[in-house]
Amino acid sequence: MTGYFVAFITGLTTGGLSCLAVQGGLLASSLASQIENEMKGRTGKNKAKPNVAQPIVWFLLSKLIAYTILGFFLGWLGSVLQLNPISRAILQIVIGIFMVGQAMRLFNVHPIFRYFNIEPPKFITRFIRRKSKNGSQVVTPLFMGALTVLIPCGITQVMMASAIATANPLAGAALMFSFILGTSPVFFVVAYFATRIGERMEKYFMKFVAVVVLILGLIGINSGLNLLGSPLSFNNIVSLITGNSPVQASSPTSNNLEGSAGNPVVTGYNPGDCKMNISQNSSTPQVVCGLNADGSGYSSSPILPGGITGTEQPPTPQNAVPAPAETQELVINVENYGYSPEISHAKAGVPVKLTLVSNNVHSCALAFVIPTLNEQVLLKPTGTYDIDIPAQAVDTRLRFSCSMGMYTGMIIFDL
Amino acid sequence: MKITYNIPDMHCSNCVMHLEALEDELQGVISVDASYHNQRMVVDFNPAIISEDQLIEAIVEKGYTVG
Numbered sequence: 001m002t003g004y005f006v007a008f009i010t011g012l013t014t015g016g017l018s019c020l021a022v023q024g025g026l027l028a029s030s031l032a033s034q035i036e037n038e039m040k041g042r043t044g045k046n047k048a049k050p051n052v053a054q055p056i057v058w059f060l061l062s063k064l065i066a067y068t069i070l071g072f073f074l075g076w077l078g079s080v081l082q083l084n085p086i087s088r089a090i091l092q093i094v095i096g097i098f099m100v101g102q103a104m105r106l107f108n109v110h111p112i113f114r115y116f117n118i119e120p121p122k123f124i125t126r127f128i129r130r131k132s133k134n135g136s137q138v139v140t141p142l143f144m145g146a147l148t149v150l151i152p153c154g155i156t157q158v159m160m161a162s163a164i165a166t167a168n169p170l171a172g173a174a175l176m177f178s179f180i181l182g183t184s185p186v187f188f189v190v191a192y193f194a195t196r197i198g199e200r201m202e203k204y205f206m207k208f209v210a211v212v213v214l215i216l217g218l219i220g221i222n223s224g225l226n227l228l229g230s231p232l233s234f235n236n237i238v239s240l241i242t243g244n245s246p247v248q249a250s251s252p253t254s255n256n257l258e259g260s261a262g263n264p265v266v267t268g269y270n271p272g273d274c275k276m277n278i279s280q281n282s283s284t285p286q287v288v289c290g291l292n293a294d295g296s297g298y299s300s301s302p303i304l305p306g307g308i309t310g311t312e313q314p315p316t317p318q319n320a321v322p323a324p325a326e327t328q329e330l331v332i333n334v335e336n337y338g339y340s341p342e343i344s345h346a347k348a349g350v351p352v353k354l355t356l357v358s359n360n361v362h363s364c365a366l367a368f369v370i371p372t373l374n375e376q377v378l379l380k381p382t383g384t385y386d387i388d389i390p391a392q393a394v395d396t397r398l399r400f401s402c403s404m405g406m407y408t409g410m411i412i413f414d415l
Numbered sequence: 416m417k418i419t420y421n422i423p424d425m426h427c428s429n430c431v432m433h434l435e436a437l438e439d440e441l442q443g444v445i446s447v448d449a450s451y452h453n454q455r456m457v458v459d460f461n462p463a464i465i466s467e468d469q470l471i472e473a474i475v476e477k478g479y480t481v482g
Contacts, residue, residue, distance in 0.1 A: 114452045117427055122448070126435070 004178040007159060010362070011182020055141040056192060060184045062145025067156075068177040070149050074163040075172020085227055085371045085403065092405065093224030099217030106210035223405030229371040229398075235408040236399065239343055327351045327388075330411065334358040334365050334379060338407035339400070348396065348413040352389040358382055367403035376403060417459045418467065420474065421482035425451050433477060441465055441473055454482075 101116030159179045163172035225233035231240075328350050333340040334357065346352050356368060358379050366379040370387070379385050392398060392413040401408040425431065434449040434456055443464025449456035458470060471481050 111454075114454075117451060122435075 004174055007162075007175050007178040008182040010159070011179040012185065013182075013362070053192060056188055059141035059145040060187055062142040063148050064145075064177065064180050064184065066146040066149045067180045068173045070160070071163045071176025072169045072173035074160055074176070076169040077164065085369045085374065085376055088403065089224045089227035089371065089405065092227060093221050096217045096220030096222075096224060099220060100214060101217075103210045103214035103217060107207070226399075226401045226405030226408045227369065227371060227403070229401075231397065231399075233405075233408070236410065239408070239410060327353045329353050329355065331355045331357060332409065334361050334368065336361055336363040336365065338365060339409040342409040344409075344411045345415055346392075346411055346413050347415040348394040349391050351391050352411070354387045354389055354411075356385045356387070358384075363407075364402045365407045368400065369403050370398060370400045372398065416462050417457055418470075419455055419457050420471075421454060422449070422456055422474070422479050423454055423482045424480050425449070425454050427451060430479070434474065434479065437470075437473055437477075441470070444470070 098116060101113055104110070105113040105116050156179070159176060163175050222234050226235055230236070328347055330344050330346060330352055332344065332354065356377075356379060358366060359382050361379075361381050366381065367376070368379055368385075369376045370389075373389070375387060377385060377387070389398065389411075394413060396413040398411040398413070399408065400410070422430075422434065425434070431449040431451050435447045437458070438444050438447045441460075443461045445459040445461065447456060447458050456474075460470065474481055
């Protein structure tokens with residue numbers, strides 16, 4: 001029972017706001033349809049206020065049911081079930097484009113944007129209409145609420161991983177139910193009062209909704225770009241311009257970067273060859289990379305329970321001159337509002353032992369992703385986690401972010 | 416008999432459902448097929464039971480303009 005209570009409190013505190021930032025767009029889209037319909041019907045003597053509470057409740061109820069079912073399946077599967085960073089980024093960008101299109105439609109920019117409004121099939125609308133007089137006001141928020149399972153925020157992903165770890169369908173369902181129930185009051189309060197404020201600006205309200213949807217859409221696209229590791233995202237452009245808090249890597253053997261000069265550069269390395277395999281059923285997840293000293297083959301480093309990496313040195317080929325077994329160390333602090341430092345500098349051609357340090361962190365920054373290495377890891381709120389990064393070419397910019405692309409950072413191999 | 420109306424002030428798919436409800440509300444209307452994308456609605460009706468003027472009146476009562 002304690003676990004469910006913790007899940008509820010997590011949802012009520014960090015989870016609610018974190019997920020609102022990610023899924024707020026779907027709720028806004030849902031409310032936009034509702035309010036638009038209400039205002040359209042408000043002609044003549046009908047001056048009733050838009051009933052925004054009802055669609056919010058439908059949205060949250062649908063979300064609660066959808067995630068409970070998801071928790072059931074996660075518990076049943078008992079294995080990792082998550083999109084890789086690239087597919088999640090693409091999904092996020094597509095959703096962002098959809099939202100921007102919706103905003104353009106609300107602004108009435110061009111008739112073509114009407115096609116961003118998905119019309120449900122005729123037989124469904126007819127069925128719903130005949131079953132319920134308020135069909136149209138129910139279906140949209142219900143649909144949108146269920147869609148949120150496709151874009152879980154970092155905290156939700158942590159909870160989903162916990163649901164998998166229960167390896168029990170009912171326990172997984174109960175855990176997700178407790179968490180989403182906790183997030184619901186935050187969603188309701190923020191969404192409800194946001195719409196009340198908007199109502200006072202009646203004349204401009206639809207424009208206001210359109211602006212909100214537009215901003216959320218742009219944020220979604222930007223997060224997707226961050227997740228892809230694209231240099232075109234807003235955060236990366238700003239970081240490059242400001243050169244935010246650069247930090248240099250240190251050598252564990254000498255603490256002197258000059259001393260590591262002359263190390264062989266690993267060539268022929270393909271970043272896509274690097275994978276972190278994490279299995280809930282295994283006590284020793286593996287980082288598997290193509291980082292042998294001669295640039296061929298693979299080596300692996302088992303990650304011990306608790307997130308500590310037991311690093312194995314790459315096997316030395318027979319008759320080969322053994323390369324200096326040197327790595328450089330980088331420490332990045334995982335914080336509630338991002339990563340510190342956001343930009344680090346490291347020596348090219350030398351592997352990096354990246355240590356992530358979290359201390360009482362409860363934000364989605366815990367879901368750490370390096371897209372180009374296809375690495376993703378869910379960190380503990382307090383602890384350290386080591387990731388072995390293979391040697392990179394000169395001027396490589398290795399971007400990392402939280403799993404939703406909200407918090408970002410970069411390692412530049414330019415030393 | 417089928418007739419097509421331009422409805423220039425349909426705002427979303429909720430309007431579609433709103434207008435298509437006429438097939439349940441008006442006697443003599445066989446089916447209503449509205450499209451938000453095209454801003455049009457096609458009404459299949461029996462002119463012996465309901466007139467065109469009555470149809471237009473019902474649409475206007477719902478708050479829409481017949482173009």
